[in-house]
Amino acid sequence: MLANAKAVFFDFDGVILDTEWPIYQTWLKLFQSEGQDLPIETYVQCIGSDFDTWSPEKHLEELTGKNYDWETINPDRQIEIHAALQNPIALPGVRDLFEHLFTEGTPIVVVSSSSHDWVDTWLEKLKLMPMVDLTICKGDAPRIKPAPDLYLEAVRQIKLPADQCLVIEDSLNGTKAAIEAGCQTCAVPSRLTNCLDFSIADRVLGSLKELLPPARLVSE
Structure with missing residues (x-):
C-alpha cells in the first residue's frame, strides 16, 4: 500500500x-460519579471530530436533567489527561x-x-x-x-x-x-x-x- x-x-x-483512552476515562469517571454509564459504543461517536458530532456534555445533561459548570470541570479533566500522558x-x-x-x-x-x-x-x-x-x-x-x-x-x-x-x-x-x-x-x-x-x-x-x-x- x-x-x-x-x-x-x-x-x-x-x-x-x-490520547483518546485517557480522555475517555475522564468522561467515564465523571458519568459514573453521576450514577450514569458511558459505553464505548456511545462515546465513540465523537472520536475524530468534536462535540458538534456528538457531545458527552449534552448527553450527561440529558441523562441527569442537570446543568454542569463545564468551565470548571473541563480544565480539571485536562489535568487528569496530561497526568496520564506524562511519559x-x-x-x-x-x-x-x-x-x-x-x-x-x-x-x-x-x-x-x-x-x-x-x-x-x-x-x-x-x-x-x-x-x-x-x-x-x-x-x-x-x-x-x-x-x-x-x-x-x-x-x-x-x-x-x-x-x-x-x-x-x-x-x-x-x-x-x-x-x-x-x-x-x-x-x-x-x-x-x-x-x-x-x-x-x-x-x-x-x-x-x-x-x-x-x-x-x-x-x-
Whole structure:
C-alpha cells in the first residue's frame, strides 16, 4: 500500500499517540460519579471530530436533567489527561514508519481535528516533529472531520493529487473525511474504535507495523 503513496497523511489522536483512552476515562469517571454509564459504543461517536458530532456534555445533561459548570470541570479533566500522558510513547509501528518514510523521502503530514497547540506539542515531546513536513489542524480549514476540508487542505499544500495520498485513520469520522477528499485510506482501529465497522476503508490493519517491510521493524 505504501508503494502507491506519494505522501502519507496521519491522523494524530489514536494513530500516533493513544490520547483518546485517557480522555475517555475522564468522561467515564465523571458519568459514573453521576450514577450514569458511558459505553464505548456511545462515546465513540465523537472520536475524530468534536462535540458538534456528538457531545458527552449534552448527553450527561440529558441523562441527569442537570446543568454542569463545564468551565470548571473541563480544565480539571485536562489535568487528569496530561497526568496520564506524562511519559508519552508513540503507538506501535509509528516511529519505524516515520523513519522509513523520512528515509524514502515520502512526505509525512499530520492531519487532525485537534488544535495545533495539542498536536504540535505532543509531536515535539515524541521527537517526531523533525520528520514531519506539515501539520494541518483545527482552524486551518473551515470544517473539521467528518467534513473533508482538513484533508483537502493537506492535499492543496502538499501539491499532489488526492489519490496519491494515503490517509491513516483510527476513526470512522476521519475515514469518511479522507474518502470524501479522494484519498487512499487505511484504518488502524484503536482500543476505542475497534467496535466500529471500517469496511469503507481501502484496508484495515491491526497495527502500523503491518505497513512496514520486516527489516524496518527495529524500535518495538
